[in-house]
Amino acid sequence: MEFWEEEIETMPREQLEAMQLDLIRKKVAEMYEVSEFFRGRMQSVGLTPEDIQSFEDFRKIPFMTKSDLRDNYPDGLFVRPYDELVRIHVSSGTTGRPTVVGYTRTDVDNWSNSLARGMTSLGMSSKDFVQNSHGYGLFTGGLGIHYGSELVGATVLPISTGNTSRQIQLLQDLPVSVLVGTPSYLFHIADVCDQTGVSIQKDTKLRRAIAGGEPWSESMRQKFQQRTGVKVFNCYGASEFYGPMFLECEAQDGLHVWADLCYMEILDDEGNPVPDGERGQIVVTMLKKEAFPLIRYKIGDISSLEWTRCSCGRTHPRLMRISGRSDDMLVVRGVNVFPSQIESVIGEFPELSPFYRITLTNPNYMDEMIVEVEFTEESLKEDTAQVNQFTRKVSSRLKDILNIKADVRLVLPGTLERFEGKAKHVVDNRNYD
Amino acid sequence: MAGNIITQLSIFVNNEPGRLAQVVAVLKECGINMLAFNLAESTEFGILRTIVQDPEGSFEKLRNKGVIVKKTDVIGIMIEDTPGSLMGAVDLFAAEGVNIEYGYAYTGRQKSAFFIRVDDSEKAIALLDREGIQTISPEEI
CATH class of the missing domain: 3.40.50.12780 (ANL, N-terminal domain)
Known part of the structure; x- marks a missing residue:
């Protein structure tokens, strides 16, 4: 030795x-x-x-x-x-x-x-x-x-x-x-x-x-x-x-x-x-x-x-x-991610409601992060091209802030679970077996 | 006769198995009959676009049931059952810079129409009137 x-x-x-x-x-x-x-x-x-x-x-x-x-x-x-x-x-x-x-x-x-x-x-x-x-x-x-x-x-x-x-x-x-x-x-x-x-x-x-x-x-x-x-x-x-x-x-x-x-x-x-x-x-x-x-x-x-x-x-x-x-820090593909960072990006868009959910998975041990956010009812567009374009805008802003790519999914108002008291924003389904 | 604007109901449905079935059940419950409809989807949710007999009343009923629904203006261009009958309107819009966002067909008992959503409904109606192209009225559906 x-x-x-x-x-x-x-x-x-x-x-x-x-x-x-x-x-x-x-x-x-x-x-x-x-x-x-x-x-x-x-x-x-x-x-x-x-x-x-x-x-x-x-x-x-x-x-x-x-x-x-x-x-x-x-x-x-x-x-x-x-x-x-x-x-x-x-x-x-x-x-x-x-x-x-x-x-x-x-x-x-x-x-x-x-x-x-x-x-x-x-x-x-x-x-x-x-x-x-x-x-x-x-x-x-x-x-x-x-x-x-x-x-x-x-x-x-x-x-x-x-x-x-x-x-x-x-x-x-x-x-x-x-x-x-x-x-x-x-x-x-x-x-x-x-x-x-x-x-x-x-x-x-x-x-x-x-x-x-x-x-x-x-x-x-x-x-x-x-x-x-x-x-x-x-x-x-x-x-x-x-x-x-x-x-x-x-x-x-x-x-x-x-x-x-x-x-x-x-x-x-x-x-x-x-x-x-x-x-x-x-x-x-x-x-x-x-x-x-x-x-x-x-x-x-x-x-x-x-x-x-x-x-x-x-x-x-x-x-x-x-x-x-x-604390609530997440490590995703080696990058530190705080749910508060995601929350602040969501807050920048008046079209989005404050309800969100972060889901982490790791197919083939490669981390993936899904961010689901609700539209507000007023800003819901029935033009799908506009919806998809807006999704890309939110994705790119998140990537700027987090330094890693998130799969952004904009969902309908009322889709995400509401919590009384402290909200549970993160679902970590990563499997390390 | 001036052109008609039709109120379409756009019902938002999450992309999950069984969601459309739930909405269709609500429509039945409310006694709403779909005269024409079209399904579109974004990455995360689908939109059921439909023409119904009483759009205002149906809109209220659906909202009261917790369905996410919006009212959208569309135009129903009357078409004959012959090749090329849609060309006049489509050519006209192309020439005048009116953009068609989507469209779907309707074959009624008496008349057939093509419902379209354009970026500028007022301008589209004025153009159709100018060229004498008939649009379907709510009563004719």
């Missing part, structure tokens, strides 16, 4: 936790000094940096949430000037307001290093050839994986997402050994290979894949592996952290969360830590992040953390499969 940084990756838990507490205290002191937002948060509960002597003390600091990021758009939470930044990424956010994240050179280095450790743990090295099908650009997936792969010395093909026939052509023509993409895109590539008579085992050198950006299940992974002979490793991250950050090792038994970079808490609904291995809300503190620090950030994902030593020899805690969300 190869390591990227063996000493730190195999450090005993007590030492790691001592290091974490030290980094936490330094980060809190620094942030109290330089971040008006963070100082305000501390003062709101009567804390000063001197009060933080233990993990228990640290838990008194209020959470950061996505709405803090939104309220401080675009760069209100940055604590370094643009002079010191080398990169900006932007991710989709609620109701049309994106999240902007900034990186110093050290941030980019720590990010790449986190991935290099993970890539080494799953068996990648300079001998590998990576076809990176994550989107390049504002999305963190493309460049994150790119930098990590280059750091381990692998050859990177920055193909980005889409153009599946070219993806498959290059998979055959070049010695690609690792494919990176969202689970649904990996399945799509496998489907198209089947349809066009390409055998991944015989016609390509592909042996590993890294899947991230959207949830999938263990049984989906098993199916993919059996079907293609390609071993798939999970990846977890978020643009608020840096981007994709944590990977599974060859044991495929949870994502190694580098404890010197990230202090991850798993909490119950009252904010108390759950015992190791039990599910709860993920709360993240980035210990070495410079430009855009995160302190006790409640990302909204639910999972569990295991501190038991992995069979690969690494001692850092392992994050198990993400098993849900604590």
